[in-house]
Amino acid sequence: MNSSTPSSSAAGAGSADSTAPRRNSKRPKYSRFTQQELPACKPILTPKWVIGTFLLVSVIFIPIGVVSLFASRDVVEIVDRYETDCIPEALRNDKVGFIQSDRSKTCQRTLRVPKDMKQPIYVYYQLDNFYQNHRRYVKSRSDQQLRNNGSLQDTGPCKPEDNVAGGPIVPCGLIAWSLFNDTYGFTRNNQQLNVSKRGISWKSDREHKFGKNVFPRNFQNGTLKGGATLDPDVALSDQEDLIVWMRTAALPTFRKLYGKIEVDLQRDEIINVTLQNNYNTYSFSGKKKLVLSTTSWLGGKNDFVGIAYLTVGGLCFFLALVFLLIYLIKPRQLGDPSYLSWNRNPSGH
């Protein structure tokens, strides 16, 4: 045998198997993690803890519930449903026909202030049964087009309100097209009540979502007229009604901010509202309401949170009591080994 390169006996047959027995013999390293012996806290549900928890929850929840309920009750709210009343009685059997006609739709409403209302008083319009969250509707907008001037043609998702003969519609899409167009004018003691329409939309929307140099174009120029028209000389970022409207609502009943009244209203004052009842909710029997409301730390008038808190708190208190009673009447030792009968069919769950 001639000399050859020193032969190596390293395993290299290319089979993972061949190394397996060797790898086996390596002693595994000890650590608390690898041995699954990490220090652990092992709580168990003792009556003390559970009853304590329920008591604690009720003790916390009931006060919060009371506070929330008070906050909600403090809010003064005037709701005026007007969609039927604002149609002349003779025409009420063809409401859709009325709203689509060219008649005068001015309507006078009188509101009585039930309690003192501190400024700012928010003016909302509320629509019921209006599906702003409908899939065809909610997608029908172009954020690019709204944001910057260069994306005029970006009307992809806006169908069928994307283009008219004269080019792309700005702002395109069904949402913008169906912009709410009832208007309200308020007078108190024959004096004009100023409704501020500045700052009713989100600041972030004005600054980032709606361009300062994007102006309405071809809006409501199509064959089918939707809602309100927009002043083509005002940039979208200043069209606050549009911005508010374009924040679509998740629920079919929603309120949108119309404006703010920045004076206090006294109890029993009479407010006259002159409204233009333009918006068609009659085809789908939707309601329209005018809402004047103050606000609290929790928002508008909403008893739900307070009642829910009281209910949950009360239930927890009740459960705690029941558990305590059961515990006292029928004490059961935890971990009693006498319950450990190892027959083949334990009935436990």
Add this chain to the structure above:
Amino acid sequence: MKRYVYINDDNLASDIYCDNRISNRKYTILNFLPKNLWEQFSRFMNQYFLLIACLQLWSLITPVNPASTWGPLILIFAVSSSKEAWDDYNRYLSDKEANEKEVWIVRQGIRKLIQAQDICIGNIVWLRENDEVPCDLVLLGTADPLGFCYVETAALDGETDLKTRSIPSACMGIDVDLLQKIKGAIECPSPDKDIRRFDANMRLFPPFLDNDVFPLTIKNTILQSCYLRNTEWACGVAVYTGNQTKLGMCRGIAEPKLTAVDAMIDRLTGAIFVFQIVVVIVLGIAGNVFKDKEGRKLWYVQYPKEGPWYELLVIPLRFELLCSIMIPISIKVSLDLAKSLYAKFIDWDVEMVDPATGIRSNAANTAISEDLGQVEYILTDKTGTLTENKMIFKRCCISGRFYGNESGDALTDALLLNAVSTGSADVILFLKVMAICNTVIPVRSKSGTISYKALSQDEEALVCAAARLHMVLENKIGNILDINFNTSPMRYEVLDTLEFTSDRKRMSVVVRECQSGEIFLLSKGADETILPLTYSGQQVRTFAEAVEQYAQMGLRTLCLAWHKLEEDEYQEWASMFKEANSTLVDRESRVAEVCQRLERDLEILGVAAIEDRLQEGVPETIETLRKAGINFWMLTGDKMSTAIQIALSCNFVSPEPKGQLLIIDGKTEDEVCMSLERVLLTTRITESEPKDVAFVVDGWALEIAHKHCRKLFTELAILSRTAICCRVTPSQKAQLVELLKLCDYRTLAIGDGGNDVRMIQQADIGVGISGREGLQAARAADYSIGKFRFLKRLILVHGRYSYNRTAFLSQYSFYKSLLICFIQIFFSFISGVSGTSFFNTVSLMAYNVFYTSVPVLVSVLDKDLSERTVMQHPQILFYCQSGRLLNPSTFAGWFGLSLFHAIVVFVITTHSYAFEKSEMEEVGMVALSGCIWLQAFVVALETNSFTIFQHLAIWGNLVGFYAINWIVSSISTSGMHTIMFRLCEQPSYWITMILIVATGMCPVLALKYLRYTYRPSKINILQQTERLGIIEPQSRSSSDKDPPTLSVYEPLLSESPSATRRSVGPAQRFDSFQSPSPPDSTHTRKDN
């Protein structure tokens, strides 16, 4: 199919067969992507997700950005592809290393150094000591003048001893220089994977020898991946190369095993899928109805009057996409991660390291740990698994005289020593057979002491014992044996070796005494194969009794016999033997048949009894696992009485009166069936009694029962908790596993030897013991452990935890997906059933991938009970075995919980964020936060032990949720710009969150508490016991832990008379019950 290899023919060989390039790679660079994608998409789940993702590309129907499905899908695919790619790259590297190793071969008559991958069929390869064999070679020459060489085959079959290989007789005596020029042809079978067989012929071309055909066997080969040891050099001709070598053919991708848990998850997924389809159909119809009744009145939506043809499909498809999240895309990834961690925990466990050898446990199959917790049947081998497989010669019976009965050790028995020193002919002959009739290789160390390398532990025990009795096997060079008896040397020539096979159960050698020239046949083997072969006059009664007596002590017995041969008788036989050995087809049975012709008219010399001690901790382990409700079957090739004895001593069956052994016996079909029916009847009757009934069956009866009374036997298998099957072949072992699997039981097979491999592969879980019989079983197995007693920990600790964790992990994955999906469904009712998504794209995408996956992943660290408690109360495994933690009813619970939580989140969100606050993005985000908060508390409530990781994951995940959303909210182009900041400033947001959590969790907590306290499960009770530190009445748990088990184990092995009686008891009892004189039937079988 045959292949012809032309030795040293440079022109022919290279192009017909493949070269020696080894490739374990699954992919190449080019086909990686398509092949890998194809593999991944052959799974139903992936096809489903791909379909969903493709549907999402259709913008008319997609509720969200397609990214919400494509993102996770691509991520998941990327993760598993890169894992595959990395594995494949490593395989490529190791292939490359092996392929580029340099070897010496002969080309054009000159020795050359080339890379291993360039070896062609027919090339002559030269190896030096300690070289690795690069391909399968047929030996041509070695440094040894007699043509022997030694190889270590550990990489091939796991056996660590050296094996002798010899050159074919045709090449004997060819000069080293001429070897390079040798020409010839080898006719060999097409490549196969049988590493124990190579049935080929060789013919050398002139001038080397005349045109004679020589048989080749596996003995003449050295196979790829072996190492050449103790031999200066060897050369051989390459017959199989590359991936066609025996090793290469053995390498196969095992069928992936599916665990019961996986099957259950698949079933649940299927159920969810059906549910989803129902929801989609219902909502689709509702959507279309709403559209026609109401939708067309909504002028602001501008439904076209006439839609395209597929208009009716649009809404159902939208809902399909919306509901596609019901089947969580993350579940597979989560489960894979969890499973690999379970496997790692097994590898890491220091308590499962064999302290003697340092062999640690290894989980080769990372996917089936849950199944360990659901084992119902354990089928175990006996030798080497329950016992140590460390054989010690203890007693013997030579010509009717018993040695070693008094002292318990024949080697110290004065009578025997006396007989040896006085030169009693019987005893000396007995010792000679002990020393000669084997395949042991004596290795003389430098200091002059002789050690023995043996394949079989029995042989080693016999040779060592013979040496202690002054019959020393000194040297074995080729065929020549040197034996030294009381310093008088003897020399024998081994003419033929009639090898041991598990079917023959005996081995013989034909030797010629060199001085006298006399020829003998020396045989040893199991009693039932040797005793019938005696010459007609010999009384075998004493030997049969001896065998019986030894077997009852749990000793292994071997009968030793001899037979003197005449020269011409031998020559005649030898030519037949040679012919049989060179047949290509069915060589094994031909050889066995020829061997049978010589092995007759034997004279029995005596019986040797060898002790095989039980492994440490075996009785305790079996007792614990039996308490855990696991049924044990012992499958052994050993004798019935030995098997019963071992079974008694390791708590396998309880002694009388608690236990009862029922023997299924018989030689004919009718007898076996009758006996089977009787046993079945008894089993049925005793089923209600708290009695341990075990049936015992031997291989013969089993074969018949399996063939002819399959139904009865199956019923018995179901009824009986314990069974002892003796005298069974490897394939019968596998058959029994198959039988139990067909009855829908989870089976675990444990064994240590090559004969257990088939059973291990067949079983749901195969456990191999890395023992003295090599690593063959351990390598075929899913788990390999060092000692039998680790099985307890493997099942009770690792299996149980894995099952519990996976049960929670999988159901939780469905819970969280259903939760968000239910909310989407509810929302569709207030959005005109139009298929609007409540949540935005980012949230949907991150919900499954980040927000909800992280906290649940730490459940792989959860421990419901401490290991100690589980070990003390193994019965608790019942919950896993019967699948109490993951089944349709627990799943229904989670389903209900997700429905309840969805209602809570939806109702509270839509009411507290009503009117002026009902902005889409905000409401969606409030609902999402509600889900995240709830799921954090659900995980917390279901977690049994909080380590630092749990806290980090559960609460850290909440922090992470807000962090991610703040980041997204600060991007001005995103849809949810400023939303999260806005919400976090509102007191009403936080008040809503608290309300959701309290409303969602209080009923759950109350229910859990009531159940935990007033209808606790056993797990709950043990949790309470362990955590409140309640000390149990010691009587039960501790008393059956330590001493009694030992007291059962000890006396049965020692010769306490009571123990013997006890062990005989059940058998006798049964015998009397089963009237037609079974003792006779066994004896007649032995006698004829």
